Each structure stands twice: as C-alpha cells, then as structure tokens.
Ligand code: ASP
C-alpha cells in the first residue's frame with residue numbers, strides 16, 4: 001500500500017479537486033489519502049478563533065469559510081442535496097460550538113475550532129470521489145491518530161495509533177481510505193492538532209505504522225528546489241536527497257516538508273516522493289537512505305523572514321548560568337532560537353517574531369538583563385555554500401550577524 005498526501009493548495013478549488021480524481025484514476029495500489037484543509041482555510045479559522053476567544057463578532061470569518069466551501073461544493077456535485085445535509089451537519093456543529101462560552105485554555109480552543117478545516121475538506125473530497133465512482137472510505141482521524149494533550153503541538157502515541165489504524169484500515173473492505181492530516185485526539189477524545197503544516201507528519205506516521213511502500217506528497221512544485229521556485233526562476237531541482245539532509249533543510253526553514261516528516265520514514269526505510277499535482281510528467285524529488293546527502297550538489301538557499309535579533313548584555317560574563325536563565329525564558333514562551341552568538345558580555349539570539357508572545361518575552365528578559373532588539377530581519381541560510389554564492393547574496397546588504405561552519409553559512413540581514 002501507499003500513502004498519498006494532498007496539501008491545501010492541491011485542493012484549493014473544484015478544478016483542483018477534479019485534478020486529484022484524475023491522479024487517482026491511474027493508481028492501482030491500495031491507498032491511504034491524507035488531506036489538509038482547503039487552501040488558506042486554516043488561516044481564516046485562526047482569525048475566527050481569535051475573535052471567538054476574545055468575545056468579538058466572528059460572523060465575517062464564519063461566513064467567508066462557509067461560502068467558500070459552498071462554492072466549491074456547487075461546482076463539484078451534480079446532485080448536491082444529499083451532500084449538503086452532511087456538510088450542514090459539520091458547519092452547524094461548528095456554529096453551535098462557537099455559540100458556547102470559550103474556556104480559558106487558548107490552545108485547546110484552537111484545536112477544537114481550527115480542526116474543522118480538515119473535517120470539511122475531507123468530507124467534500126471523499127463524497128465527491130464516491131459520487132464519480134472512485135470508491136473510498138472516510139475515516140475520522142480523531143479516531144485513529146491518538147496523541148497526548150499538548151494542544152496545538154500534540155505528540156502522537158505510536159502504540160495506540162498503530163492499534164487503531166489496524167482496526168480501521170482493512171484493504172479487503174476498501175481500496176482507498178481518506179482521512180485528515182494535522183488533527184488527532186487525546187485520551188479523553190478531545191481534539192488535538194500537531195502544529196501548523198502537520199499533515200505531512202500525519203501522512204508519514206501512517207506510512208510508518210502501515211509499513212507503506214511509499215509516501216507521496218503532492219505539491220504545487222515538482223519537488224525540492226535549491227531555492228523556492230516561486231521566488232527564484234533559476235532554481236535547480238534536487239533529484240535525490242537523504243532523509244537526514246531533508247530534515248536539516250526543513251529545520252532551517254525550507255518550507256517543502258514539515259521537519260518531523262522524515263524520521264518515521266527513515267525508521268522503516270520508506271521512500272518519500274515529492275511531486276507536482278500540476279505536472280504529472282515531471283519526476284519529483286525522492287527522499288531516501290541515499291549515501292550522498294544530495295544530488296545534484298548545489299548550494300541551497302533558505303530565506304526566513306520576520307526575524308528578531310535580541311542582544312542581551314550582562315555585567316557578568318556570559319556563562320552557563322546565564323545561558324540557562326535565557327534558555328528557560330525562551331522555553332517558557334515556546335520560542336525556538338534560530339541562531340545564537342556570544343561574546344564575553346553579550347549574547348545575541350535570533351528567532352521568528354511572534355506577535356502573540358513577543359512583549360511578554362521581552363518583559364521576562366528585561367527583568368534580568370539589559371536587552372536591545374531589532375525586528376523585521378531576514379535570516380539567510382546557505383547550505384553547501386561557496387564563497388561565490390555568499391558574495392552574490394550578501395553584497396550591498398547590511399549584515400547584523402554572520403556565522404559559518406563546514407556546510408552552512410548564516411546571515412542575518414537588514415532588508
Ligand atoms: N491545514 C493545516 C495548516 O495549514 C495543516 C497542514 O496543512 O498541513 O497548517
């Protein structure tokens with residue numbers, strides 16, 4: 001069996017969903033298909049949630065999501081009456097939830113509401129495929145993907161999930177199963193999510209637990225490129241890449257796969273294919289246990305925008321004691337440090353700016369240290385750099401911090 005994952009862009013319209021049907025027409029293997037929310041639905045649900053949580057009027061967001069999905073349904077189904085009953089049930093239950101009082105657990109509320117994106121998308125696609133005779137069984141991921149209750153960043157319990165998967169997925173009964181990426185549930189059956197872009201990870205865990213022969217991530221680009229082809233027209237496609245190297249790229253912020261995706265595949269030696277749903281002739285990128293890190297060997301450019309650089313000054317030496325204090329504050333605010341540099345009396349840290357916690361992070365740091373900061377910076381990582389690539393990217397740029405090791409060069413740039 002194989003696992004296919006379709007992301008938000010691959011199901012963004014009725015035409016895109018019909019294109020998926022074309023892909024499935026040519027597939028003969030048993031399949032588990034993992035699907036994300038349609039297009040940017042998750043972002044709109046996040047806005048809706050914020051308003052709900054802050055007791056503001058959320059009608060605009062709710063109506064937007066409702067109408068957007070209805071328009072897709074109208075363009076997909078010839079006979080939509082029956083499906084509308086199923087769809088109305090989902091939106092009614094969301095509406096009902098939104099009309100009860102919010103708890104004060106933001107992360108838990110987030111998972112309860114934002115998970116609706118995947119429920120809607122998978123119901124639409126599953127029913128549509130059934131209506132055109134691509135027979136499939138819809139599965140509620142909350143019944144199979146079991147997690148702890150670390151809402152918004154839940155960890156999957158592989159043992160229970162494996163049991164549940166085996167109970168629900170029986171290829172003798174159905175050839176195709178369709179489920180949601182990104183969502184699961186805890187021991188109390190409360191909905192959880194795995195973190196933004198987590199559908200890749202769901203697909204990879206399912207591939208691992210069912211010992212799939214392959215996982216394919218269907219994207220709007222035909223694989224991993226050495227720079228985002230949407231921004232740099234001269235980007236080169238990577239044909240082969242090792243699991244570890246793909247994980248490194250994801251960690252440095254390459255948007256192509258979620259950083260936890262490779263590990264479950266590596267553990268079972270399951271190849272990962274990344275290919276384009278728009279271009280079926282082009283071969284994609286294969287991630288597997290190759291000896292070489294990457295082929296062809298080219299410098300890889302990763303741009304992370306919206307970075308903040310904080311410099312902490314202390315009257316004492318920057319030592320383990322200060323590191324510990326600073327790290328515990330970053331841990332408290334669940335903020336990952338992307339780059340770090342120290343001198344005798346200064347410690348500089350670069351991280352993604354998060355409007356939800358930045359002020360509080362500063363307050364905590366200010367209580368113990370003298371703090372300066374710059375915002376709106378870009379962190380450029382060049383993996384497999386050459387001096388020439390560095391010169392091309394950094395000339396005429398104001399660099400606030402730079403670092404190099406054998407494989408990677410990092411530049412924090414003021415735009
Ligand atoms: N829909 C979720 C998100 O946009 C999960 C995913 O797409 O992987 O983050």
Ligand code: MG
Nearest residue numbers: 008036037042
């Ligand atoms: Mg998405």
